[in-house]
Amino acid sequence: xxxxxxxxxxxxxxxxxxxxxxxxxxxxxxxxxxxxxxxxxxxxxxxxxxxxxxxxxxxxxxxxxxxxxxxxxxxxxxxxxxxxxxxxxxxxxxxxxxxxxxxxxxxxxxxxxxxxxxxxxxxxxxxxxxxxxxxxxxxxxxxxxxxxxxxxxxxxxxxxxxxxxxxxxxxxxxxxxxxxxxxxxxxxxxxxxxxxx
Amino acid sequence: xxxxxxxxxxxxxxxxxxxxxxxxxxxxxxxxxxxxxxxxxxxxxxxxxxxxxxxxxxxxxxxxxxxxxxxxxxxxxxxxxxxxxxxxxxxxxxxxxxxxxxxxxxxxxxxxxxxxxxxxxxxxxxxxxxxxxxxxxxxxxxxxxxxxxxxxxxxxxxxxxxxxxxxxxxxxxxxxxxxxxxxxxxxxxxxxxxxxx
Amino acid sequence: xxxxxxxxxxxxxxxxxxxxxxxxxxxxxxxxxxxxxxxxxxxxxxxxxxxxxxxxxxxxxxxxxxxxxxxxxxxxxxxxxxxxxxxxxxxxxxxxxxxxxxxxxxxxxxxxxxxxxxxxxxxxxxxxxxxxxxxxxxxxxxxxxxxxxxxxxxxxxxxxxxxxxxxxxxxxxxxxxxxxxxxxxxxxxxxxxxxxx
Amino acid sequence: xxxxxxxxxxxxxxxxxxxxxxxxxxxxxxxxxxxxxxxxxxxxxxxxxxxxxxxxxxxxxxxxxxxxxxxxxxxxxxxxxxxxxxxxxxxxxxxxxxxxxxxxxxxxxxxxxxxxxxxxxxxxxxxxxxxxxxxxxxxxxxxxxxxxxxxxxxxxxxxxxxxxxxxxxxxxxxxxxxxxxxxxxxxxxxxxxxxxx
DNA sequence: TCTTAATCGAGACGGTACGTCTGGTCTTAGA
DNA sequence: TCTAAGACCAGACGTACCGTCTCGATTAAGA
Numbered sequence: 001x002x003x004x005x006x007x008x009x010x011x012x013x014x015x016x017x018x019x020x021x022x023x024x025x026x027x028x029x030x031x032x033x034x035x036x037x038x039x040x041x042x043x044x045x046x047x048x049x050x051x052x053x054x055x056x057x058x059x060x061x062x063x064x065x066x067x068x069x070x071x072x073x074x075x076x077x078x079x080x081x082x083x084x085x086x087x088x089x090x091x092x093x094x095x096x097x098x099x100x101x102x103x104x105x106x107x108x109x110x111x112x113x114x115x116x117x118x119x120x121x122x123x124x125x126x127x128x129x130x131x132x133x134x135x136x137x138x139x140x141x142x143x144x145x146x147x148x149x150x151x152x153x154x155x156x157x158x159x160x161x162x163x164x165x166x167x168x169x170x171x172x173x174x175x176x177x178x179x180x181x182x183x184x185x186x187x188x189x190x191x192x193x194x195x196x197x
Numbered sequence: 198x199x200x201x202x203x204x205x206x207x208x209x210x211x212x213x214x215x216x217x218x219x220x221x222x223x224x225x226x227x228x229x230x231x232x233x234x235x236x237x238x239x240x241x242x243x244x245x246x247x248x249x250x251x252x253x254x255x256x257x258x259x260x261x262x263x264x265x266x267x268x269x270x271x272x273x274x275x276x277x278x279x280x281x282x283x284x285x286x287x288x289x290x291x292x293x294x295x296x297x298x299x300x301x302x303x304x305x306x307x308x309x310x311x312x313x314x315x316x317x318x319x320x321x322x323x324x325x326x327x328x329x330x331x332x333x334x335x336x337x338x339x340x341x342x343x344x345x346x347x348x349x350x351x352x353x354x355x356x357x358x359x360x361x362x363x364x365x366x367x368x369x370x371x372x373x374x375x376x377x378x379x380x381x382x383x384x385x386x387x388x389x390x391x392x393x394x
Numbered sequence: 395x396x397x398x399x400x401x402x403x404x405x406x407x408x409x410x411x412x413x414x415x416x417x418x419x420x421x422x423x424x425x426x427x428x429x430x431x432x433x434x435x436x437x438x439x440x441x442x443x444x445x446x447x448x449x450x451x452x453x454x455x456x457x458x459x460x461x462x463x464x465x466x467x468x469x470x471x472x473x474x475x476x477x478x479x480x481x482x483x484x485x486x487x488x489x490x491x492x493x494x495x496x497x498x499x500x501x502x503x504x505x506x507x508x509x510x511x512x513x514x515x516x517x518x519x520x521x522x523x524x525x526x527x528x529x530x531x532x533x534x535x536x537x538x539x540x541x542x543x544x545x546x547x548x549x550x551x552x553x554x555x556x557x558x559x560x561x562x563x564x565x566x567x568x569x570x571x572x573x574x575x576x577x578x579x580x581x582x583x584x585x586x587x588x589x590x591x
Numbered sequence: 592x593x594x595x596x597x598x599x600x601x602x603x604x605x606x607x608x609x610x611x612x613x614x615x616x617x618x619x620x621x622x623x624x625x626x627x628x629x630x631x632x633x634x635x636x637x638x639x640x641x642x643x644x645x646x647x648x649x650x651x652x653x654x655x656x657x658x659x660x661x662x663x664x665x666x667x668x669x670x671x672x673x674x675x676x677x678x679x680x681x682x683x684x685x686x687x688x689x690x691x692x693x694x695x696x697x698x699x700x701x702x703x704x705x706x707x708x709x710x711x712x713x714x715x716x717x718x719x720x721x722x723x724x725x726x727x728x729x730x731x732x733x734x735x736x737x738x739x740x741x742x743x744x745x746x747x748x749x750x751x752x753x754x755x756x757x758x759x760x761x762x763x764x765x766x767x768x769x770x771x772x773x774x775x776x777x778x779x780x781x782x783x784x785x786x787x788x
Numbered sequence: 789t790c791t792t793a794a795t796c797g798a799g800a801c802g803g804t805a806c807g808t809c810t811g812g813t814c815t816t817a818g819a
Numbered sequence: 820t821c822t823a824a825g826a827c828c829a830g831a832c833g834t835a836c837c838g839t840c841t842c843g844a845t846t847a848a849g850a
Contacts, residue, residue, distance in 0.1 A: 013825030014815040020827075038316055043805060052828045057807070115315035118308040118371060119235055128374050136373060153391055157384040160365065163373065164385065167364025168357065170372060174315060176333060176360065177325050187354040188361065194350055195391045210794025211846040217796075240836060249797050254838065407799030408841040414801075432710055437831055446802045451833070505709040512706035512765060513629055522768050530767060547785055551778040554759065557767065558779065561758025562751065568709060569761060570727060570754065571719050581748040582755065588744055589785045608822070634810065643823045648812065 016059070023049040024056060028063075028070040033105040037112030040067065064116035064123045068130065071109045075101055081138045087146030088189050091165075094142070095185035102173060102180060114174055136162055153197045161195070213256070220246040221253060225260075225267040230302045234309030237264065261313035261320045265327065268306045272298055278335045284343030285386050288362075291339070292382035299370060299377060311371055333359055350394045358392070410453075417443040418450055422457075422464040427499040431506030434461065458510035458517045462524065465503045469495055475532045481540030482583050485559075488536070489579035496567060496574060508568055530556055547591045555589070614640040615647055619654075619661045624696045628703030631658065655707035655714045659721065662700045672729045678737030679780050682756075685733070686776035693764060693771060705765055727753055744788045752786070 027049035031040045042063050046053045060066045082093040102110065113131075117124040136159075143158045152158075168188060172180045224246035228237045239260050243250045257263045279290040299307065310328075314321040333356075340355045349355070365385060369377045421443035425434045436457050440447045454460045476487040496504065507525075511518040530553075537552045546552070562582060566574045618640035622631045633654050637644045651657045673684040693701065704722075708715040727750075734749045743749070759779060763771045 010817065011825085012817065012823065014827070015825090017815095017827070041805060042807085046828095050828080052830085053807080054809090054829090055827065058826075111315040114371060115312035118312035125374075128372070132372050133374070156388055156391070159375075160381060160384040161388055163365040163368050163375075163381075164361040164388070166373075167366070167368035168360040169364070170368055171360050171364035174311060174371070175325070175329050175367060176363075177322075177330070178356075178360075184357060184360075187357040191353055191358055191361070191392065194353070195388065208794075209792065209848055211796070212794080214796065214846095238836060239838085247797080249799080250838080251798090251840085252796065255795085404843070405799090406797065406843070408801070409799090411801070411841095435831060436833085440802095444802080446804095447833080448803090448835090449801065452800075508765060509706035509709035512702040519768075522766070526766050527768070550782055550785070553769075554775060554778040555782055557759040557762050557775075558755040558782070560767075561760070561762030562754040563758070564762055564766060565754050565758035568705060568765070569719070569723050570757075571716075571724070572750075572754075578751060578754075581751040585747055585752055585755070585786065588747070589782065611822075632810065633812085637823095641823080643825080644812080645814085645824095646822065649821085654811095 017055075020049070020051050020055055021059070024051055024066060025070045025073055027051075028066050029074070029105065032067070032070075032109055032112075037067075037108055037115075040112070042066075062116075062120060062123055064113060064120065065126065067109055067113055067116075068123075068127060071106065071113065072130070074106055074109075081142055083142070083145065085149070087143070087149070087151040088193060090142055090146070091189050091192065092185060094139075095169075095188070096182070098169065099180050099182070099185065107173060111174060114170070136166060139166060150197060152195050156195055161192075165192075214252075217246070217248050217252055218256070221248055221263060222267045222270055224248075225263050226271070226302065229264070229267075229306055229309075234264075234305055234312075237309070239263075259313075259317060259320055261310060261317060262323065264306055264310055264313075265320075265324060268303065268310065269327075271303055271306075278339055280339070280342065282346075284340070284346070284348040285390060287339055287343070288386050288389065289382060291336075292366075292385070293379070295366065296377050296379070296382065304370060308371060311367070333363060336363060347394060349392050353392055358389075362389075411449075414443070414445050414449055415453070418445055418460060419464040419467055421445075422460050423468070423499065426461070426464075426503055426506075431461075431502055431509075434506070436460075456510075456514060456517055458507060458514065459520065461503055461507055461510075462517075462521060465500065465507065466524070468500055468503075475536055477536070477539065479543070481537070481543070481545040482587060484536055484540070485583050485586065486579060488533075489563075489582070490576070492563065493574050493576070493579065501567060505568060508564070530560060533560060544591060546589050550589055555586075559586075608646075611640070611642050611646055612650070615642055615657060616661045616664055618642075619657050620665070620696065623658070623661075623700055623703070628658075628699055628706075631703070633657075653707075653711060653714055655704055655711060656717065658700055658704055658707075659714075659718060662697065662704065663721075665697055665700075672733055674733070674736065676740070678734070678740070678742040679784060681733055681737070682780050682783065683776060685730075686760075686779070687773070689760065690771050690773070690776065698764060702765060705761070727757060730757060741788060743786050747786055752783075756783075 024045060027045045028040055031044050031048060035044075040063060042053055042056055045051075045063070045066065046056055056066065060069070080094075080097060082090045084090050084093065113127055117127045139162045140158050143152065143161060146152050147154070147156070147158060152161075165188065168184075169180065172178055172184065178184075221242060224242045225237060228241050228245060232241075237260065239250055239253055242248075242260070242263065243253055253263065257266070277291075277294060279287045281287050281290065310324055314324045336359045337355050340349065340358060343349050344351070344353070344355060349358075362385065365381075366377065369375055369381065375381075418439060421439045422434060425438050425442060429438075434457060436447055436450055439445075439457070439460065440450055450460065454463070474488075474491060476484045478484050478487065507521055511521045533556045534552050537546065537555060540546050541548070541550070541552060546555075559582065562578075563574065566572055566578065572578075615636060618636045619631060622635050622639060626635075631654065633644055633647055636642075636654070636657065637647055647654075647657065651660070671685075671688060673681045675681050675684065704718055708718045730753045731749050734743065734752060737743050738745070738747070738749060743752075756779065759775075760771065763769055763775065769775075
């Protein structure tokens with residue numbers, strides 16, 4: 001320990017406040033839960049977090065970006081893509097978790113983010129990059145494992161099948177007035193059962 | 198008093214102006230095409246149509262409702278649900294038309310309406326009632342005809358299958374960065390081919 | 395009176411609200427009196443008047459313009475330029491009123507407006523046009539009457555003399571830490587007494 | 592450690608940077624000349640001087656105080672109150688210099704400082720103490736010399752006369768849309784000529 | 789022909805939120 | 820202890836739309 005070992009990679013100036021960062025994400029979550037996505041404005045977040053609007057704009061380009069990070073803080077741990085050795089069981093397990101995860105407020109948050117993605121092309125790219133695409137790829141990987149075990153006919157395009165599976169889920173979440181429940185999951189798996197060679 | 202020949206169910210007062218009605222829908226379409234859904238505000242529609250905002254609010258509850266009617270005026274004729282006697286051919290034909298219909302500006306309009314539905318529960322119900330549900334039922338009817346011809350295994354839940362088909366389409370339209378093209382349609386039909394008994 | 399006599403000079407649209415107009419001017423005055431010119435922001439005026447900021451910006455280009463009109467509403471009646479037949483008496487009478495008029499809040503308002511005029515060239519012109527120049531011209535007219543009666547030497551430039559008289563008043567109001575009182579007025583008139591031929 | 596050679600009267604810690612001090616004053620002047628008083632914000636000064644805002648606030652209470660010192664650095668040398676033995680000549684000479692000194696940017700700076708003084712009582716006091724009052728006293732002294740030589744009637748209040756002289760100058764600088772030129776100076780002196788006993 | 793009543797355009801209204809700007813304070817690492 | 824850098828809270832700025840409200844004018848149907 002003769003050497004002083006100063007940190008060489010630090011930037012000058014006051015460092016970013018972790019406390020403000022966390023307060024912003026939490027305020028966003030709380031407003032969402034209590035008043036819905038429409039009420040989750042930058043002004044409301046700033047007021048509740050005890051933070052200036054400038055601080056929010058310094059680190060996020062839009063309120064949707066804040067919401068996206070707040071969502072990630074929620075759900076980072078609850079996305080276990082299972083690998084039980086059985087495609088059907090994997091899918092059922094995944095759906096069970098996934099549907100549970102859409103219970104409020106995550107479901108409302110996702111609906112808001114999906115809406116925002118339609119209206120703001122910049123956010124759309126970020127949402128796809130950080131949320132939509134990785135999950136789709138995980139599902140394709142899950143299907144690929146099943147295909148390699150011979151649980152899916154070899155001529156099936158796994159990407160399109162994944163679109164159908166995720167699509168059905170999102171369709172019910174965003175558009176169709178029917179619940180996303182366990183029955184839905186079982187019927188969907190029953191259909192996929194027919195895709196064996 | 199021999200022959201009145203007037204419409205007996207008319208209300209007193211100045212009747213609704215059909216010209217304004219049409220001008221509003223057309224203005225909405227034009228703004229959408231030229232500047233996108235975000236720019237399609239009530240103020241912009243009123244200004245372009247040469248109409249007062251009050252006149253718009255008198256007949257539609259929100260700009261999404263205007264957009265919904267403008268969309269209907271576009272697409273009323275292009276939704277032929279075919280009945281060729283073959284499920285695969287029906288689906289391919291339907292997808293061909295459907296994907297063509299999503300070319301701009303209808304696709305952008307639908308993306309905007311889907312966004313609006315996430316943010317405005319009242320409009321969500323109207324959108325489901327007048328757009329989402331009828332189309333889903335038509336697709337279910339199409340599938341049912343195929344099932345009755347023995348082209349689908351009897352244990353398949355046709356509503357869930359329809360969710361998967363429509364879901365895949367909307368998923369690509371709203372969320373996933375891949376094109377909605379003919380290859381996609383063919384691969385999807387190829388998957389459904391496996392669902393025969 | 396056979397003719398119907400419709401007012402031809404009305405503009406279309408909802409007419410300007412006189413109530414809001416008055417509420418804005420009064421709010422400006424009240425804030426000035428209670429909290430000073432610095433606190434008299436557009437936001438504060440709007441909040442206190444129960445008026446939207448847009449309504450203020452619709453009719454005035456800046457908060458200084460609001461203040462200018464509020465001041466006019468105060469002081470329109472208190473500027474009697476006397477004509478007693480004696481220059482000295484006219485000046486003393488005028489100063490008496492004028493100094494009284496500078497008691498708060500008019501004095502504070504004028505200080506704020508003078509400050510604004512230094513910082514905003516557009517407002518400077520308006521302030522000069524509607525306030526500074528007319529009063530100067532009235533004073534010059536007062537002096538001219540005295541000169542015609544032989545109370546001022548004929549070689550005296552009345553505009554420069556008016557600059558000195560008004561200048562002394564403003565200098566004490568804005569810059570020099572001495573009171574604007576009756577003694578000051580009397581000494582000033584005593585000096586002008588020397589300007590007889 | 593034989594020879595420390597530090598200044599004996601220094602305080603502990605890093606000494607004040609003279610370079611920063613000068614850079615701040617110069618930046619203030621440059622911004623004023625190029626963009627006007629409104630643009631001369633603390634942020635702009637700090638950015639142009641390559642100095643942190645904190646460093647400015649450590650040494651000056653407000654941007655007006657910076658401007659005041661920057662002005663002093665300009666004009667310290669150009670205020671010769673003459674003593675030629677003739678009141679008229681003294682006044683004319685003084686006005687000649689003084690009016691020249693108000694050519695930009697000093698005139699703009701003074702207008703900005705005068706504005707600030709209306710809005711910030713703390714700065715007002717400082718401005719009066721360090722700028723307004725000393726100059727007024729010098730002018731009063733100039734007048735007093737003239738009075739002692741018998742060039743002014745003995746009943747004239749020299750402070751009020753000084754108010755009129757300075758007031759006329761400031762009135763034209765701040766409020767009235769007429770130039771401060773040599774004609775003005777000559778006419779003013781012509782008026783004062785009448786004040787002989 | 790006159791009345792009634794709902795429409796139309798225009799545009800002002802009270803609001804809410806936007807994204808930006810500046811002020812004045814604070815917190816780092818380094819001199 | 821000072822410095823440069825720059826993040827922080829606070830709050831006003833001026834703008835954009837929202838959905839509502841008054842106007843005078845228009846347009847039929849019924850009295």
